[in-house]
Amino acid sequence: MKSHSTKIHYPLESLGLVHVERGQVRAERLEQRLEPAVPFPHRHDFYQVCWITAGQGWHEIDFKKHKLIPNRLFFMKPGQVHSWSLSPGTRGFVIEFSFESLSQAAQKSLGLSGLVPQLPDFLQIPKTKSEEFRILLQLMHKEFSEQKEHAQIILASLLHAFMVLILRESPVAYEPSHRTDRLEKFQELVEASFSKRLLSFSTMNVGEIGASLGFEDANYFTRFFTSQMKVSPNAYRKNRRDL
Numbered sequence: 001m002k003s004h005s006t007k008i009h010y011p012l013e014s015l016g017l018v019h020v021e022r023g024q025v026r027a028e029r030l031e032q033r034l035e036p037a038v039p040f041p042h043r044h045d046f047y048q049v050c051w052i053t054a055g056q057g058w059h060e061i062d063f064k065k066h067k068l069i070p071n072r073l074f075f076m077k078p079g080q081v082h083s084w085s086l087s088p089g090t091r092g093f094v095i096e097f098s099f100e101s102l103s104q105a106a107q108k109s110l111g112l113s114g115l116v117p118q119l120p121d122f123l124q125i126p127k128t129k130s131e132e133f134r135i136l137l138q139l140m141h142k143e144f145s146e147q148k149e150h151a152q153i154i155l156a157s158l159l160h161a162f163m164v165l166i167l168r169e170s171p172v173a174y175e176p177s178h179r180t181d182r183l184e185k186f187q188e189l190v191e192a193s194f195s196k197r198l199l200s201f202s203t204m205n206v207g208e209i210g211a212s213l214g215f216e217d218a219n220y221f222t223r224f225f226t227s228q229m230k231v232s233p234n235a236y237r238k239n240r241r242d243l
Contacts, residue, residue, distance in 0.1 A: 055090025
């Protein structure tokens, strides 16, 4: 039987249908990717995060098999050997990035050289927290798919927020050295979601704006916006139109 080596078969620049340069962020749907169909072990020279939303199967990382179940998040570090076996209909998101993909502030506050290598191969995200992950991943996928101007700047900010959520759920102690940086990144997330722009210049109602940004529940979007901006969406819109 022909054997396969575990060399780096898939550099970040060559994955998927959309070309990305080294140092950029890739965000795709798992079901639209060809690489998980590769049955033999291989490895990458970048970070790969996979969040399962539906389906089953297994994911082998460094020769340990882990079950695929909804809300399970896999975090692979550069050099780890892995392979997949997915059932039909398995869905989820795949995020890929290199150290250079993160801003200097993110690199310092997240401590990639220290904390991130200690992350376990997978985390089971509680259902009560899964909505936060879903919103961020949908925003990242939207930005990457549309490839609008400055998309990678927005993706880098969303990636920072996403990594903070992962570290919060991990057993690794997380005490960021720059709490102000973290707050600013979450404020950038709100800006990046275009909610303020839509409230200011569109005729969409609050529910429609929330839905366009991945919030299925209008009340959840209102609470999220209010917690970040210290004013409700309707009040923000009124203030802008009164200017």
